Amino acid sequence: MTASDQRNIVIIGGGIIGCTTAYYLSRHPKYSTENTSITVLEASSIAGGASGKAGGLVAKWAYPKELVKVTFAEHERLAAEHNGAERWGWRxxxxxxxxxxxxxxxxxxxxxxxxxxxxxxxxxxxxxxxxxxxxxxxxxxxxxxxxxxxxxxxxxxxxxxxETAQVHPYLFTTSMIELAQEKGVKVVYGKATSIGYSSDGAVESVTYIQDSESHTISATDVIVSAGPWTSTVLPQVPIxxxxxxxxxxxxxxxxxxxxxxxxxxxxxxxxxxxxxxxxxxxxxxxxxxxxxxxxxxxxxxxxxxxxxxxxxxxxxxxxxxxxxxxxxxxxxxxxxxxxVNSGPQGHPIIGSVRGSKGLVIAAGHTCWGICNAPGTAKAVSELVMDGKITCGKLDKLAPHNFF
Missing domain, CATH: 3.30.9.10 (D-Amino Acid Oxidase, subunit A, domain 2)
Incomplete structure (x- = not known):
């Protein structure tokens, strides 16, 4: 394996979307610790925001419908596979x-x-x-x-x-990152300040602050899932x-x-x-x-x-x-x-950013972040590892519809 074959995936945000995405990436058939590294970069603490303090409702009648059709079944599958009833209060x-x-x-x-x-x-x-x-x-x-x-x-x-279920959001989020870590995912605590790009517009690094010192991590793929703080890393995103x-x-x-x-x-x-x-x-x-x-x-x-x-x-x-x-x-x-302050009302932003190779956004899930996390994570893992989303028709959620 050459250096050009190595993939360094950096997920900015250790909330429900970031942690669940790390889990799905670590379970993707093309993932191997020999050629792929996955790092979750979290500014404060895992599930420190809404991901640990939300209600945890999971509903088939949630929105957007295109995403819910994927996500509800994924919640059921995860609960069955990992004893969700005991581990994160699924019922x-x-x-x-x-x-x-x-x-x-x-x-x-x-x-x-x-x-x-x-x-x-x-x-x-x-x-x-x-x-x-x-x-x-x-x-x-x-x-x-x-x-x-x-x-x-x-x-x-x-x-x-x-058609309606629930999880304990803190337990679900922390379980997702623990399961991801079992497959080699790393968690780094630091506040992302900028994303670096090569001359052809591809992502190549993420810079973050840790203990008042600046650090840079190389990246071939960057997934921004920082919830309401997404625009602090990408000011053009209307969240x-x-x-x-x-x-x-x-x-x-x-x-x-x-x-x-x-x-x-x-x-x-x-x-x-x-x-x-x-x-x-x-x-x-x-x-x-x-x-x-x-x-x-x-x-x-x-x-x-x-x-x-x-x-x-x-x-x-x-x-x-x-x-x-x-x-x-x-x-x-x-x-x-x-x-999300523009685009389809109540819809999150999920997909690749045009003109920035390797940059993906998964944020803006309103009050349905816990519910829609598995569907989002499944879609993003397909996008990053396979180059396209096949689990659902999520074109309406692509970034170009919002900014």
Missing amino acids: YTGCGQWEGRGEELEGGSKKMDPDRSLQKKEGLIDGDSEAPLSGSTKGLPRDLDWVKSNLTDSYAPMARHG SGTRAHSITIRPSRPVSAYALFTEIQLPDSAQAVTPEIYARPNNEVYACSPGDGKPMPESTKLVEVDEKVCEALFAQVASISDELRKGEVTVKQACYLPN
């Missing part, structure tokens, strides 16, 4: 839209500043044959045992059985971030597996609040608020958590459930979700 879950009234609670404001919808339900408007069920009922499903029925105005299922808060609660008893999109009318407010609530295995419930306009910091380590927002979020979800009201808040956190 199918009920899912519905709940509307009703919240009870008044003593202490703690339930109000928040004006917020931004995370638009997670936008996939429901697509007329796919696998679209969720329509219609609503007065009563709750028989097995939804942790929301007060007397406070319920309506409940509408959002999907059929087997920004929206901050969202979340909490985890240990309920007073184990609760049934449901993901709820709520609309709660509170006694002290004219406007309903809309937290999302996901019951997880191991007696944990995750709840998140809509986003806000707080500017993004330089790294995930510098993300600020507003205690008042977390307190209000707990009060909101506790107002409809005794199990949550009597439970213990175990985590208060915030993260930034990546938004």
Whole structure:
């Protein structure tokens, strides 16, 4: 083997997309440690952003449809192959839209500043044959045992059985990188500052800062998957971030597996609040608020958590459930979700950058990054190793459609 045969693949970003891409590259038939090196370059910590703090919903009714058709089956395959139920909390879950009234609670404001919808339900408007069920009922499903029925105005299922599932995002992301490392993938901690190119426009290096010192690593292929921070490496990419808060609660008893999109009318407010609530295995419930306009910091380590927002979020979800009201808040956190500011609405950017040989972007997955990571990673691994994507028709997601 000559030096020209050696491939040095550098993945910028150790979130769900970067770690899952490393896993798929390390499982590709053409991958060999003898002729290919794979390095994940992470500025802060693996799964330090939304990849460790998101809800972890996986849905056939997510968007974009072209990607979801690949990714849901891949989630099922990964869970079966690597014991995902035990390793990262994979399971199918009920899912519905709940509307009703919240009870008044003593202490703690339930109000928040004006917020931004995370638009997670936008996939429901697509007329796919696998679209969720329509219609609503007065009563709750028989097995939804942790929301007060007397406070319920309506409940509408959002999907059929087997069309919605969940993972614990931190456990899933860290499992992907651990499995990749078993196949020789390296993780380097440092903040990428620039990509170097040869005279003919091909990528040849990545420069990064580690412990205040500049380092350069050679590269034949560079995959930029830095989520909302992607534009700090590639300023031409139209991606920004929206901050969202979340909490985890240990309920007073184990609760049934449901993901709820709520609309709660509170006694002290004219406007309903809309937290999302996901019951997880191991007696944990995750709840998140809509986003806000707080500017993004330089790294995930510098993300600020507003205690008042977390307190209000707990009060909101506790107002409809005794199990949550009597439970213990175990985590208060915030993260930034990546938004693509041009091109097809709600679509991530996945593909090769024209005019820059060896440069691939996989970023901008909005609120569906955990869900769409395996499909993205499968597509990128094919693109890098085979020269084209064959797992799905993802032309609409190519970078030239966005910038």
